[in-house]
Amino acid sequence: MYQVIARKYRPRSFAELIGQEHVRTTLENALSQGRIAHGYIFSGQRGTGKTTVARIVARCLNCEQGPTISPCGECASCSDISAGSSIDVIEIDAASNRGINEMRELRESVRFRPARDRHKIFIIDEAHQITNEAFNALLKTLEEPPEWVVFLLCTTETHKIPNTIASRCQQFSFRSVDYDVVLGRVQWICEQEKIAAEPEALSVITLAGEGSVRDSLSALDQAIACCGDNLTAAEVRQLLGRFSMQTLEQVAEALLALDARKMLELIRELEMTGQNLQHFCRELTRFFRNLLVTRIAGAESRLIAASSSERERMSVWAAKFSEEDLTRALHLTMAVFQDMQSSLQPRMHLELGLVRLVHAGRMRPIEEVIAGMGSGPAPAASTPPMAAPRSTPPAAPVRASAPAAASAPVAPTDPVAGSFQDRLLKYLNDKSMSFIADAVEHSQIVEKANEIEFICDKATAFTVKSSDMAKAVEAVAKKAVKVKVTISETVAATVAGAPSDERKLKEDEATRRALDNPEVQKYRDLFPGSEVRTVRNLSSGKDTQ
Numbered sequence: 219m220y221q222v223i224a225r226k227y228r229p230r231s232f233a234e235l236i237g238q239e240h241v242r243t244t245l246e247n248a249l250s251q252g253r254i255a256h257g258y259i260f261s262g263q264r265g266t267g268k269t270t271v272a273r274i275v276a277r278c279l280n281c282e283q284g285p286t287i288s289p290c291g292e293c294a295s296c297s298d299i300s301a302g303s304s305i306d307v308i309e310i311d312a313a314s315n316r317g318i319n320e321m322r323e324l325r326e327s328v329r330f331r332p333a334r335d336r337h338k339i340f341i342i343d344e345a346h347q348i349t350n351e352a353f354n355a356l357l358k359t360l361e362e363p364p365e366w367v368v369f370l371l372c373t374t375e376t377h378k379i380p381n382t383i384a385s386r387c388q389q390f391s392f393r394s395v396d397y398d399v400v401l402g403r404v405q406w407i408c409e410q411e412k413i414a415a416e417p418e419a420l421s422v423i424t425l426a427g428e429g430s431v432r433d434s435l436s437a438l439d440q441a442i443a444c445c446g447d448n449l450t451a452a453e454v455r456q457l458l459g460r461f462s463m464q465t466l467e468q469v470a471e472a473l474l475a476l477d478a479r480k481m482l483e484l485i486r487e488l489e490m491t492g493q494n495l496q497h498f499c500r501e502l503t504r505f506f507r508n509l510l511v512t513r514i515a516g517a518e519s520r521l522i523a524a525s526s527s528e529r530e531r532m533s534v535w536a537a538k539f540s541e542e543d544l545t546r547a548l549h550l551t552m553a554v555f556q557d558m559q560s561s562l563q564p565r566m567h568l569e570l571g572l573v574r575l576v577h578a579g580r581m582r583p584i585e586e587v588i589a590g591m592g593s594g595p596a597p598a599a600s601t602p603p604m605a606a607p608r609s610t611p612p613a614a615p616v617r618a619s620a621p622a623a624a625s626a627p628v629a630p631t632d633p634v635a636g637s638f639q640d641r642l643l644k645y646l647n648d649k650s651m652s653f654i655a656d657a658v659e660h661s662q663i664v665e666k667a668n669e670i671e672f673i674c675d676k677a678t679a680f681t682v683k684s685s686d687m688a689k690a691v692e693a694v695a696k697k698a699v700k701v702k703v704t705i706s707e708t709v710a711a712t713v714a715g716a717p718s719d720e721r722k723l724k725e726d727e728a729t730r731r732a733l734d735n736p737e738v739q740k741y742r743d744l745f746p747g748s749e750v751r752t753v754r755n756l757s758s759g760k761d762t763q
Contacts, residue, residue, distance in 0.1 A: 223442075224435040227407055229270055230277070230291055230300060236403055236431065237395035238267055244390070245271070246287045249278050254285070255388045257360055257369040259345070261376035262392025265430030271392075272341045272370040273299060276307045279368065280335035295335050306332040306339065313344045321352040325359045328367050338367050345371035346378035353380050361386050394429025397523035403431065404438055408449075413442060415449035421525040422454045459497045463531055466505040469572070470535050473547065476579050481572040485565060495564045499555045499571075506551055510544040512536040543579070550575050638670070639663045642694045654690065657681035670695065671702040679703050729753045 229235045232242050241260075248254060258275075260268040274289075277299050281289035289296050298304035310324070324340065332338040342348075348356075360369060360383060371387065373379060401424045408415050423441055427434030437458060445453045455462060465484075472480040488498055509532055511521045517533035524532065536544070554571030558564045639658060646655040661674035661682060670691050672682045681687065682703050691701055732738060732753045742748060 222436070223407060223411070223439045224432045227410075227435070229267070229274065230296075231289060232274060232278075232287055235267060235271065235274070237399050238271070238392055241271060241390045241392065245275060249275075249285055249287050252285070254279065254368065256363050256367060257371070257387035259371045259373065259376065259379060259384060259387045259389045260392060261373050261379075261389065263394060263430060264374055265427065265432030265434075266392040266395060267431065268372040268392055269341065269343055271390075272372055273307075275368075275370060276304075276337075276339045276341065279337045279339065280304075280306065284336070304335070306335040306337070307341065308339070309341045309343065311344065312342050312347045316348045316352060318349065318351045318355050321348070321355040325355065328359055328363055331364075332366055336366070339370065340367070341370045341372065343372045344374070346373040346375040350380065353383055357382055357386075395431050396429075396520070397424060398520075400424045400427060400429075400431055400434050404434060407435070407438065411442070413447055413449060416451050417525055418451035418527070419449040419454040421528070422451060422458060422460050423449075425523060426458050426460070459494055461493075461498055461501045463528060465498075466502060467531070467535065469502060469505075470509075470538075472572075473575060473579055474538060476576050478573045478576040481576060482569055485569055485572065489565060495568050496555070496558050499551060499558055499568055503548065503551045503555050506544055506548040508532055509536045509539065510541065510548055513539065513541055513544055546578050547575055550578060638665045638694065642690060645694050646690055649690075651686065651690070654681060654684070654687055657687070668698075669700045669702055671704060673704045673706050676705055679705055 232246055235242055258272075260271060262268060277289040277291070277296050278287060279285050280295040280299065282293040282295060283290050291297075291300070295304065295306075299307050302309065308327070310320075328338070328340075330338075363369070369387070371379070371383075376384075376389070376391075401420060404420050404424055405415075408420070419441070423437045424434050426437040441449050441454050441457060444457050451462075454460075465488075468484055469481065472478075472484070485495070488495060508522050508524065511519055512529075512532045513536040515521060517529040517536075522529060522532070539547075550571060554567055557567050557571075561567045642663070643655055643658055646652070646658065657674070657678045660678050661672045664671040664673065672679075674682060682701070688701050691699060733750060738750070742750075
């Protein structure tokens with residue numbers, strides 16, 4: 219009967235184990251020194267060897283020549299453990315045996331000595347699915363088990379293991395296996411199975427596992443079933459839903475040329491050929507990520523999982539972009555991929571995302587805009603910003619907008635001499651207390667010997683009665699005065715109405731002086747068609763429309 223590759227080539231000793239050197243070294247030393255703990259927790263992502271190491275430990279402990287770090291693999295105990303039929307090595311699937319009754323049965327089984335072997339070993343897979351009540355039933359047994367019992371708990375979600383359980387066990391965290399290590403294993407298995415494979419095809423199979431050895435071997439098994447004894451890159455990509463570098467490079471080429479039409483045509487072609495657009499967006503995100511890492515750390519960095527030929531091509535493309543360009547592209551594609559996960563129209567999301575990517579390439583860094591202000595109007599950009607790398611750090615892109623002109627410095631006008639209200643307004647504006655200044659604008663002020671009376675409406679009265687207003691009045695009057703508030707809707711409406719002719723003249727003059735300011739003129743030349751809608755008179759705090 220056929221046995222899948224992941225099971226056929228499953229390691230049966232520490233010598234055959236790939237990756238996880240930190241786990242292997244610690245367990246080998248513990249076995250050599252006889253320091254065997256009664257409980258272990260193996261945690262990590264799927265397919266990294268947790269259950270495999272648990273079985274290896276069981277063979278090391280119960281081998282007739284053991285305890286040893288090199289089990290013979292031929293004795294009755296080793297053979298039964300490999301076949302999964304050992305009566306003293308009990309494997310429990312906690313996903314289907316997670317209740318308190320199952321844990322009570324386990325607790326009763328612990329009391330009896332092993333029937334044949336040296337240790338009675340319990341391998342509990344998916345241990346995080348055990349209920350809290352069941353864990354509590356196991357707690358005392360796990361803390362002080364008989365000398366012949368060893369618990370091995372395997373889990374992909376270690377945070378779900380209660381602290382009371384974790385504190386009674388030794389914990390080992392299994393890491394994702396490096397790309398080069400998995401690739402070497404896949405190549406070795408192909409040699410054993412007499413399979414001819416293109417290097418790029420093996421790279422695609424390795425990447426499909428994303429650090430999981432079992433997932434990569436399952437992909438290899440699937441590829442052999444599809445392609446036979448000769449694995450080609452094109453067939454493997456089509457089988458596993460991966461995309462070639464040529465397809466991803468078309469996106470980079472369109473981005474350099476700022477060609478939104480080419481982006482849309484590429485998406486149309488992908489959909490017409492039945493490609494999964496979500497998978498394409500995922501691959502595009504990984505592509506921009508690898509280009510960014512290549513740009514920062516070089517093509518030979520271990521941070522990049524790719525074949526040597528792919529590294530060379532990524533090095534060429536990374537040189538055509540700057541770090542800030544690639545960072546922006548990666549951020550946008552990640553956002554699109556996230557949106558596509560729950561979208562009923564993934565094509566529209568992808569089209570919008572790639573068009574936004576092109577528009578983002580037309581943006582100019584704020585440093586360039588400011589630098590252009592010092593030398594007169596900036597010429598229109600004839601070369602796309604992404605056409606050549608920039609060495610400046612990333613900066614927020616800017617577009618022409620009206621508020622930019624409104625924030626230009628405006629020469630203040632002098633307040634009306636002798637007016638307490640204008641002096642109070644100037645004080646409040648100097649202190650950046652615009653909210654209180656607005657209340658003063660909408661009030662009529664009567665100045666008396668030791669009293670300042672505010673005549674205003676109900677809405678304004680709340681602000682006038684505040685402690686900040688009292689402090690401002692005393693600061694302007696330069697003596698202790700009483701603030702009196704009189705509510706009058708008629709007077710308040712008069713104050714808030716049309717400005718007097720004298721004030722209107724002052725506001726028109728402030729607007730004219732602001733528009734004649736040389737810095738404002740540069741902004742208006744830099745952003746043709748922009749409009750100055752509001753000018754703030756810093757002396758009075760009013761906005762001129």
